[in-house]
Amino acid sequence: MPSPSLPPEVRRSAGAYLEAADRAAPGLVEGLYLHGSLTYGDYRPGRSDIDFVAVLSGRPAGHVVQRLGEALAELGRHHPRPYFDGLHVTRADLTGPPADCPDVPCIGEWEFQPVGRFGVNPVTWHELARGAITLRGPRLGPGDVWADETALRAYSHGNLRDYWRPALAKLRAGEGTVAAGPTERAQGLTEWFVLGVARLHHLLATGRLTSKGGAGRHALTAFDTEWRPIVNEALRIRNGAGTSAPGYDTDPAARVRDTIAFVEMAIEAGLRLGP
Incomplete structure (x- = not known):
């Protein structure tokens, strides 16, 4: 579960996301990493968003993606702010350049896209590589994330x-x-x-x-x-x-x-x- 050192609203939203995702698709989310303002020590309650990357156990089928979207919609209804913005990839996606990553389930300001490219860019990959906050799964080390x-x-x-x-x-x-x-x-x-x-x-x-x-x-x-x-x-x-x-x-x-x-x-x- 989320670290107690995180801001309360971050612990709350991340924990609620994992619980909802696990109910919707058990075993799908095998890794959850936070990046952005939290990793720079610059998170501002009431102004900053929560930036996440969820690592999935495999490429989900359409009906599974739908349940994932429903889980995020549930999170948004219960905890509308801060926004929980991010994307869902496989570990293999992270080892190559973002340009090679296919369209993936992603969300920005509670707009869920079953296939989209929100956050699929070199900044996200480099922030993960420089030191993401690990909430589930193994820590990301050298070679786990592409960086150029x-x-x-x-x-x-x-x-x-x-x-x-x-x-x-x-x-x-x-x-x-x-x-x-x-x-x-x-x-x-x-x-x-x-x-x-x-x-x-x-x-x-x-x-x-x-x-x-x-x-x-x-x-x-x-x-x-x-x-x-x-x-x-x-x-x-x-x-x-x-x-x-x-x-x-x-x-x-x-x-x-x-x-x-x-x-x-x-x-x-x-x-x-x-x-």
């Missing part, structure tokens, strides 16, 4: 170009709506964009993975001082600390403008670093 630093850099570079650039264009197109909308949504977008892009810049600049918090701290020193207010605002939102800086409190549109400007700058800076 060149492929990780190429993936991160492509992610800036193919995901974050289009996402930024959508944010820019809806700038006025976001600024005039609910404060919580606008703040969430600032945290997501600023720290998400900063994580990729950190990887391309240093060759190391980091958490969202680590990415924010990197951005405070990697970029000019003019960007510190919006980076500190993103960190403040993530940490759930206090109120916004006076400028953002009285002018929510300024937060959106500064978010857009920072993200545009950081994407281009990351792309210049090359894959």
Whole structure:
């Protein structure tokens, strides 16, 4: 069962998942590993999601996948937050590159996909390889999980170009709506964009993975001082600390403008670093 050293809501959700999955398909889930913010010591109750990889005893048949989805739906009904986001693979899938992994059962923000690719990427594989939290099954050691630093850099570079650039264009197109909308949504977008892009810049600049918090701290020193207010605002939102800086409190549109400007700058800076 989950370690007592984990945050209570993580122990609760992971334990409930294992119980529900075992009832639905006994013997199917032979390994459960957590990665993401928990492994960086950067988990934030009320803001962080739980990132998991379940290792299955074999490739499940369709009716078994359906029962697995029902087990996750049960977990979501009883414990809606934090999200329990992850994927279900075999041990053989982890020994090769994610590109060779077939579509698998996965879930993100309680949207279950019987066959999908949520989380099937080099970041997940590398986080497992660098030190996943083991809740069931043997610890993952050298050779158990594929890792290739060149492929990780190429993936991160492509992610800036193919995901974050289009996402930024959508944010820019809806700038006025976001600024005039609910404060919580606008703040969430600032945290997501600023720290998400900063994580990729950190990887391309240093060759190391980091958490969202680590990415924010990197951005405070990697970029000019003019960007510190919006980076500190993103960190403040993530940490759930206090109120916004006076400028953002009285002018929510300024937060959106500064978010857009920072993200545009950081994407281009990351792309210049090359894959």
